[in-house]
Amino acid sequence: MKTSLSALKRSMIFKDQSKLSFDYVPDELPGRAGELDSLGRLFRTVVYEKMGQTALVTGPVGSGKTAVVKRFCDILKDAGIENKRMIDTVHINCRNRKSESMVLLSILTHFDSRFPDRGFSIPEMIEILKKHLKKRECHLVIVLDEADVLLKRSGSDLVYAFTRVQEEDPELLGALSLILISQKSIIQLMDKASLSTFKRTNIIEFGKYDREVLKMIVDQRVELAFHDNVVEDGVSEMIASMSEEYGDARFAIELLEKAGMVSEEKGSDTVTPEHARWAKAEVKPFVFEETIQQLNVHEQIMLLATSRLLKHSAYCSTGELETEYQALCEQINKRPLGHTQFWQYMKEMDAFGLITTKRSGKGTVGNTTLITIQDVPVMELIEFLENNLLS
Ligand SMILES: Nc1ncnc2c1ncn2[C@@H]1O[C@H](COP(=O)(O)OP(=O)(O)O)[C@@H](O)[C@H]1O
Ligand SMILES: [Mg+2]
Incomplete structure (x- = not known):
């Protein structure tokens, strides 16, 4: 009887496959220094002047919106610690939290993991949020990722409510910031009242990645996720040009991971350009x-x-x-x-x-x-x- 499975052996190809997962955010984000700077300039007031800020991040799929904002939130928290300002952040994907109350609920469970998941109205939940903010004396940055899903379903009431929180209560002045992320501009989904807080200057547009940057992104993952010298020369450049058309880092990283998996399946000890071609064929079938x-x-x-x-x-x-x-x-x-x-x-x-x-x-x-x-x-x-x- 078989007691060991060769597929369960430690991989000779991957050093750390988790570095290829979409949740992983690397410390360095090639090609996005400018966008991080733009966010930094906007949120300086949050660190030094006890003011709230609003920003809207737009750009196509895989252009690094989620990764950059997550990384930025970490940097912002660190800047807060250095300057003795408590900054807390919460990142909510509105595709998974489709209603306003579900969004609020995830913010409240961030403060209190045992908060009951039913029984409170939206105004009640906003009151509870205010109490948390006062008690902790912290500045909260709320990130609404894929915000268009929420706005299309429920309108901009909740966004408006967030911006009003600080206006209504002097104690909460500068206690809240908002970063909205969306593929397309969501300006047309907002009503006038919330729109006035999203001044033109607060929109940061991410472009598609070009081939050079895609190659840097792939090279970085090769370093992080694969054993040394396993990925052959030319593979990352090839993957970069395969994904150039879409300018999509997600697609590039997916191709790299698939290429590694194909290489393993074939019992090869390196990842070759041919493995990348197989990966591409799997990701996007081609009738030739x-x-x-x-x-x-x-x-x-x-x-x-x-x-x-x-x-x-x-x-x-x-x-x-x-x-x-x-x-x-x-x-x-x-x-x-x-x-x-x-x-x-x-x-x-x-x-x-x-x-x-x-x-x-x-x-x-x-x-x-x-x-x-x-x-x-x-x-x-x-x-x-x-x-x-x-x-
Ligand atoms: N500049 C970058 N450097 C390294 N990895 C990146 C970069 N931009 C995006 N990624 C990675 O590509 C994938 C897709 O990025 P993501 O931020 O989810 O894109 P978006 O939110 O714009 O659809 C994620 O795995 C992310 O970590
Ligand atoms: Mg995203």
Whole structure:
């Protein structure tokens, strides 16, 4: 009888897989120093002047809104300690707390974990919140993440109530701040009264991540989550360009984790560009057979040549491709295309999304064009094309 399971052995690939989970917030957030600074400038008054502040953070999925605000709240609390100002923060995801009373309830259980989950009206709960704030003499930063879900369901009454808390009670002046996070601007979801507190300057817009930053984000997770030298060169760059289209760090980190898992499943001791391609195919399935059948024979030969060159590396050069292409033509008795036409075909395949070309950056001699395949594991392409062309 089996008493041990090899899958339960300590991973040779991952050092600490929890560093790839979406809840984990790294200390350093590449590419977001400017956004942290903007938040810092807004919340300076909270630390030094006993004032409340409001901010609205917007940006597409995976642009780091949640991570940056969480990190910022930690930094803010530390600044409070240094300056003898008690600052407390509570982060609520409105997608999971869909009603106003559920949002309030999570704030109150933050102060008192045994607070009953029913039996109190919204005005009563706001009164209890005020008591907590007075008793503790702390400044509370309430973060409403995915705030659009709450606003669409329940309107902006609660947001308004939060901003009113300090106006109604002199003792609570400067006791409360509010950070709203949403993918899209939620200005149109607010009524005039709450809108007046969200002045234009308090909106911080996050853009999509570009390839360079995505690579830094992936590199950081490679360091944190994988054993040394396990992830091969070129993998993080490849993942960065796979996710560039979406500018989404979540997608990039998910690809990295999947690539690691594929590598483990295959019993490999490194994570290769091919594993990243498998990961991409799993995350976003791609129907390629139909597309390939529509290619003419030269395009198919070019694709096969590219796939063969990419079996063990992330990129190949156009020079290498042309040579490989000519060799394959010879093998199947086709006259190869001339250089100009070859380029023309290559550009078309790029436009078609079958291959991806990019200009090589610094460090390479001259300025050549590099080619890669991102959406399909090249082994699948090779098998399919060899069947089509060579048999
Ligand atoms: N600048 C960054 N540096 C490191 N990790 C990041 C960065 N931005 C986002 N992430 C990570 O990417 C994932 C998605 O980010 P998240 O903050 O949830 O995006 P959003 O809230 O904008 O949808 C999380 O795992 C987060 O830790
Ligand atoms: Mg988020």
